Amino acid sequence: MQEFMLPILQSALGIFTLSFAWVFGRDIVTHKERMANATSWTAFGAVGMLVNFFDTLGIGSFAPTTALFKFGKMMPDRIIPGTLNVSMTIPVIVEAYVFTTIIKVDPITLCSMIAASVVGAVLGAGIVSHLPEKKIQLGMGGALFIVAITFIVGLLGLMPVGGEAIGLTGTALIIGVAGNLVLGALMTIGIGLYAPCMALVYALGMSPRVAFPIMMSSCAFLMPAAGMKFIKEQAYDMKSSIMITISGVIGVFIAAYLVKELPLTILKWLVVAIILYTSATMIRSALKKEK
Numbered sequence: 001m002q003e004f005m006l007p008i009l010q011s012a013l014g015i016f017t018l019s020f021a022w023v024f025g026r027d028i029v030t031h032k033e034r035m036a037n038a039t040s041w042t043a044f045g046a047v048g049m050l051v052n053f054f055d056t057l058g059i060g061s062f063a064p065t066t067a068l069f070k071f072g073k074m075m076p077d078r079i080i081p082g083t084l085n086v087s088m089t090i091p092v093i094v095e096a097y098v099f100t101t102i103i104k105v106d107p108i109t110l111c112s113m114i115a116a117s118v119v120g121a122v123l124g125a126g127i128v129s130h131l132p133e134k135k136i137q138l139g140m141g142g143a144l145f146i147v148a149i150t151f152i153v154g155l156l157g158l159m160p161v162g163g164e165a166i167g168l169t170g171t172a173l174i175i176g177v178a179g180n181l182v183l184g185a186l187m188t189i190g191i192g193l194y195a196p197c198m199a200l201v202y203a204l205g206m207s208p209r210v211a212f213p214i215m216m217s218s219c220a221f222l223m224p225a226a227g228m229k230f231i232k233e234q235a236y237d238m239k240s241s242i243m244i245t246i247s248g249v250i251g252v253f254i255a256a257y258l259v260k261e262l263p264l265t266i267l268k269w270l271v272v273a274i275i276l277y278t279s280a281t282m283i284r285s286a287l288k289k290e291k
Helices: 002-030 040-056 062-071 077-102 107-123 133-156 169-190 192-205 209-231 238-260 264-290
Strands: none
Touching: 002 040, 002 077, 002 169, 002 238, 040 062, 040 169, 040 238, 062 077, 062 264, 077 209, 077 238, 107 169, 133 192, 133 238, 133 264, 169 209, 192 209, 192 264, 209 264
């Protein structure tokens, strides 16, 4: 059964891709007059390649893309959320497909944690959306900081931490599934899944490489529905979405090769750096809300 789970997962990703591409392509043909935007195709291409390169490394793409959009005055603020979801959907699906192909991970662990994140996003949206975002950001930021320090201590050889496993069983699998369910729910209020998922996977004794197919596949199954909704509501910038989709896929392939070839020790330090960066970002965002 296990040998069939990964092909089934990748086939499902293919169906999601075709469904999204059909809706996106049909909207381009039907409303091509909405392609007008003063920003050049080259500028949007550079943004797409850059942010998706770093997204593939686990840093995330929404925050840096938003910053670049606003800095360059590339579009009205009101359509930035829709543009992010539409333009990043196919690159994230490609990330998931590439990493499930090049990095070996236990199919049961992979599929279970993906399913948990989707269930969390769907069922937890109504609950989580009413929680105080500032307190969640402070709590998550503090927790990630503590986890990162623990990992640093382990990498310096002062205490055992992490592992090389490619899958989970028993209690560890239950914890992993429960953790990703919560992370899927937190995505509905803008708490990114990448860094917390990295921390969860590494803390449960798995190889940091395994985090990449898990976290990217989780997002790949969540994003197409959101992207199609924004397309149907015409709440996105068409020109930027086309170019960022194309150039973003190129950025994904370049970064995926880099992740695959990085020595494990360097990759572990990269994971720690991403977790610390995300922790600082969450705490800073929460403190800004107090002003």
